[in-house]
Amino acid sequence: MDFNLNVLTKIGKEEDIEPIKEAIRQGILVNPRGMEPLGAKGLFEVMTDKYKGQLSEDTVKHTPWTRQFHTRSATDPNGEAIEDLVAWTEKHWEGLVLKPAHGYSGHGIFVGYKQENPKKHVQTALDAGDYIVQQLVPLGLWSEQSTWPILEERSLFLKEWQTDFRCFITDEGLQGFLARFGGVPTNVGSGGGIQPLAILKNDMRPRVAVEKINEGLLKLGYEAFVEIQNEVNKKAIEMGFTYLLGPIMISLRPRLLTTDHIGELRQYARNLWQDALKLEELWRGGELDDLVQVGPEERELALKQPWRGSPALMVSDGLFSFGADLMNG
Template sequence: MIQSNEFYGYHSEWNLGSPGGWDYQRITQEIGRAVWKQIEKNINLKLELDFDHPLLHPVNGFVNMLVSAHFRKKGETIAVVAEEETLDSVVENKNLASHLNRTSGVKSVLIAPHQLELFKGEVCYQKSPISIIFMDFNTDVLLKLHRKHNLSPLLQAVQEGRVINPRGTEPINVKSMFEIITDPRFNSVFHPETIKRTPWTRRFFQRSTESAEGKSIKDLIEWTRKNWENLVLKPERGYSGIGVRVGGVHPDADAAIELALSGKHGPYIVQQKVPLPLWAETIPELDTNHKILKAVEYQTDFRCLFNHNGLLGFLCRYGHVPTNVGSGGGVQPLAILKSDISIRDATQRINDSILSMRPDDVIDVIRIQSHMALDNSFTYLLGPIKMALRPRLITEPQMDALAVYCKNIWKDCIKLEKMWYSRELDHLISIEPEELKIARSQPWRGSEAIIASDGIFSFGAHKPH
């Protein structure tokens, strides 16, 4: 049985560009706490759960980082900069600007990048000098928008070191970095846990290489075709699950390989598939058409958010493959288990108890959940974001272990940046020269940034196989 300070699994990818989720979990926790109180009116579980630990609200640590950077820079205003078409729809960015404005001595605005201006040589918004910018898109998008709008003020802010995350993280913000971490010829500089939790990864094209077991692969494409059941193909710079193909989930290996080689989503990586049962949990769900409760097995996703000071918190998602909200997934509250009982037994007790409730009582719970989601503008397309009925469980010792794990990744990312500057990673990076020029104009070097590691973990609730 898994110990209270252990967790199983791997990270599927890292995000060093502009990772999100830091405020979504706060909203999820507030709704999840209210839902749990309603559930407890119908069942007597005798479990002590904590929904309010600071790490369950990562936005607070993120805001503290931005405010600290703001006061060290010359300027009056923190700009939250996002693509124009998202200004009214992405609640996380709207909430961030509001949160910053509630902070003493801080003024913040949410704007499109072309709304920045140069006034007396300074980067400004409506003549108010900008101290720092949180930019909610990556450098490839910045370059595309610059060609359309001439974003010279934003590029000056990059050169002045005002943009978070620093653009210097972008060259190592590609999934092909996992190749060097899983190549025993080069990975001795990285922390052993980082190596252990990184799935075997190789850039995908006609080449020879070695498998995770160290066996010779003469033709990676044909080897992928023969071993497709246990592999995944992903765009090097993809997001939201776009273009991802998973062996077993997408059974047509030929179609997956053809897509990866087509160039439609840019260069690809091939990656060892993490066994689905390891990162799956059973979650009670109401079949609204038939008014019956059933246990459904879902895949889970556990995003760790951290910065130079350490762990900021988490984002819990669940769904199928992939788990992204844009692919039909949802979010899940997180609760710290305080009772003297294993994660597996506590999860089973919660599941059994919810499944024993009257469907009408569960409908009341879902109604509360939906109303609170709408009140918080926590929606995607036409309705509330899907949310699990029960919380995912974790222990404080496991969170302590995650803090160490994230600290090691931070250090290893700094090593990767140094390797990039020494030209050791040129063969792994397929980024156009103009974008690399922007990256070189704002080196990171471990300064203020928010990094995400997307973990496909188990804390003990998965079914043993």
């Protein structure tokens, strides 16, 4: 089931959801409800604060500094004490991001360096509630260049895009990936696109391979490039490859990974799965009640169907760079 528990309980005020509740009690839903309270972004605070010593180094390394956002004390990315998180956020606005803990598609996100008037956006987040503040990941770590057309000038150039990498994980380990590209944020619902993936099987460095691919695409010339791009877009629409804003952008230049990267991602997936088990144990033991915001009805449903590592699909957008980013060039 893909509904969040708060959505399910809201539906239950208008519709009969007793059959779903019974399915939860019998433990026959594919994605166990007992893990859902731990799926919100606010839980990243657990991974980057006092419980990080109980989790794998992999998980901590690939999780940005995060704090649940409200009037409170906290610790900063360096572990130093913050007396007033709200005031600290306004002061360090350029290097931070505010986002809904249960949000999706990039909606409601305030990126510090892009948006002036921090007091206004901070107040919006406080009024809405259920927000987190995160350290802005250095943009160069996510940036790669891809050949792109300038339609008005009928020419090609190397465009710098932000990238994003998502892992799909089950009880049997890493199952696949999704690579996105776009602005900040890269969410498809905010105008981002999808990038093909390719495995680099020789000893060529990813950056060199990317440069060669871009060079080849530039040599195609504008007319041929756009013709291929239009054909790809047409096929995508025929296959229903659309989202909230309509057809999804697709890059002709693939995101490159090496076989070593695949091995590292498999290890990351195994570690994350085990860490999720640990987090469930902590939550069911009441140790995360101050961090996991869940209503009494939602909590009751979640406790009826423990996860405990049973088959499920876990999705993780970790902090990954594969050697073609613009930061480490």
